[in-house]
Amino acid sequence: MTDIGWGNLAQYEHYGRVGDIKEDFDIISYEDSKGELYSSFKHASHAMLFARNDTVLWDLYKSRAAIMMQMRFDGLLGFPGGLVDPGENPLDGVNRELEEEIGLDLCKHKLQNSDQVVSFVNKSKNLVLHFYGKEVTVNDFSEIEMKTLSAPDYGNETLGMIRPPLYTMGDGYRGLPAFLSNSYAGNSRQELLIGLQHFKILEQDEIEKTRR
Ligand SMILES: O=c1[nH]cnc2c1ncn2[C@@H]1O[C@H](COP(=O)(O)OP(=O)(O)O)[C@@H](O)[C@H]1O
């Protein structure tokens, strides 16, 4: 089946298949990312909203945290967020996209520059990507999650929210490793692992276990 064309996405969706260029992920500082050097790049910002939670499934599997990810219009998993519009800065972009895609109440949960976790260049896509992360309470997480159903982009760009399982089950595969074997948009798979480590939701050795 050939691609039916990228339309206006062609400007940055250069390569054809997901995962063609796995490790195209050059970390840069947040400051540099907003400088002259990258002003000609397309920028995109995505965010990981999460709430720690110590429930244990069947006295076996620690939930650890609820993480908000989404099934996207392109059939790939990713975080809420999107392209930074011309004249917008990456932070305004992510707040606008979160309002569009999950109906985030910016009066309560607006992201700040201090919520930036990592910025990197995906050369093959001519994209600078900014990844933000913010911890909320379990109640706030549920409230945000409930509201996603009435978000402007719900049902077209955003096809439903999911919470990745963060435990590994007895066969060493089901749970997080199985989740990680799905297809991801852009570098969202790497971002998830970075977010889990950055916020100490998973220890390094647990993350190593999930690497393919
Ligand atoms: O969760 C993500 N993390 C990092 N990059 C992503 C994620 N989802 C998509 N991308 C990449 O960023 C680009 C723009 O993101 P997205 O498709 O969300 O824009 P939009 O919401 O403005 O339509 C996509 O073409 C893809 O390459």
Ligand SMILES: [Mn+2]
């Ligand atoms: Mn969007």
Ligand SMILES: [Mn+2]
């Ligand atoms: Mn957009």
Ligand SMILES: [Mn+2]
């Ligand atoms: Mn998006």
